[in-house]
């Protein structure tokens with residue numbers, strides 16, 4: 470059949486794009502080979518944050534004596550935690566199904582593949598369209614690790630199906646996914662070991678940001694092996710061993726592999742359509758999401774990053790304007806924040822100090838311990854640190870990072886300021902409610918010499 474637009478993948482960009490285009494009068498085909506809603510809803514943000522809520526409840530109950538509240542023994546019913554997660558995921562997935570019931574929108578279930586220029590085959594039928602949008606996302610990458618093919622391992626999807634607690638979880642990878650799962654399972658009661666070849670967790674962060682999280686993890690009893698290269702894995706179900714380059718061996722019952730993502734382009738027939746890929750298989754696209762093939766656009770994780778739900782969703786917003794010929798700005802004009810939903814959360818936007826130095830960007834930086842914020846002391850959530858980098862000429866924010874309670878909310882103060890191109894002085898002039906965590910943002914900015922009260 471012929472459509473105006475074919476969208477491949479019902480991810481965070483594909484669903485809103487397909488429905489809005491159909492409402493705007495286009496005949497749209499949306500192809501999906503798996504569960505509706507993509508990674509975020511099925512195996513990413515939604516299930517992880519739902520399970521993290523259970524892990525935090527366990528932690529708060531276990532540690533409530535510090536607030537003078539004594540609870541009994543804390544028991545984790547992992548099967549109930551997983552059932553609750555599944556119910557939340559199911560609700561979202563069904564909601565997507567309802568959202569897709571729009572006139573002029575056809576949903577085809579099956580693997581879609583280019584069979585020629587502007588032609589796609591799905592479920593045994595070939596369809597053509599003037600515009601094709603690739604929103605196929607990414608999946609877990611596997612490291613070329615000796616022995617990995619011979620041992621059972623878990624990824625972000627299968628680890629959330631465990632109904633019994635591992636007797637010892639080994640986590641390969643100290644990025645945000647490894648950190649979120651590592652702390653979650655530790656709080657459920659499992660011994661946890663995290664291994665990463667970087668010297669710090671969350672390798673991109675400045676050392677004091679990562680160290681603040683590492684301190685918390687160590688205090689909670691998570692065993693960290695950083696700067697450690699894994700040479701080989703061996704064993705069988707229930708008995709896994711990781712051999713480090715140093716010769717040391719780490720043993721556990723289960724192995725979670727969380728070392729990054731790879732794009733779902735290997736069986737997409739991009740060569741048939743003339744869609745160029747980079748060396749890692751990500752789709753190459755310009756600022757308006759145009760690929761090398763006329764009429765073919767790409768959005769979301771398949772572009773190689775930053776790989777976040779909010780980025781993919783915002784891609785749909787910008788591409789919608791591109792496709793309808795509306796005035797728009799390119800994707801490079803955005804500031805993309807992120808949050809690791811560990812406890813405390815780690816959030817950031819813009820440049821790190823490391824990156825500013827590498828680029829030779831002039832900056833002034835300030836840092837304060839999260840524990841100096843009144844609210845943090847009152848609720849006894851003092852772990853963490855806040856950091857900001859400001860452009861000495863414009864006083865604009867170059868970047869910020871926060872480790873602390875609700876860091877993922879606080880970072881938006883900086884995001885809005887950066888997107889508006891405003892001076893950080895606005896934070897000094899604004900009144901911040903007392904006692905909130907956000908007051909710490911103002912204290913942080915006032916720590917910069919130029920904004921200090923004298």
Ligand SMILES: Cc1cc2nc3c(=O)[nH]c(=O)nc-3n(C[C@H](O)[C@H](O)[C@H](O)COP(=O)(O)OP(=O)(O)OC[C@H]3O[C@@H](n4cnc5c(N)ncnc54)[C@H](O)[C@@H]3O)c2cc1C
Nearest residue numbers: 478480481502503507508509513581606769770776777778
């Ligand atoms: C464990 C985990 C936790 C995460 N937590 C967060 C978080 O807290 N916050 C955040 O912002 N981001 C988070 N992310 C990242 C977020 O999930 C992704 O960035 C987001 O889902 C990307 O959306 P997308 O639209 O690019 O693709 P996806 O959501 O991956 O959707 C792609 C869809 O395309 C389908 N597809 C692929 N190939 C084909 C084909 N050939 N034919 C038909 N269909 C196809 C897939 O089945 C899938 O449904 C997390 C990811 C993981 C793994």
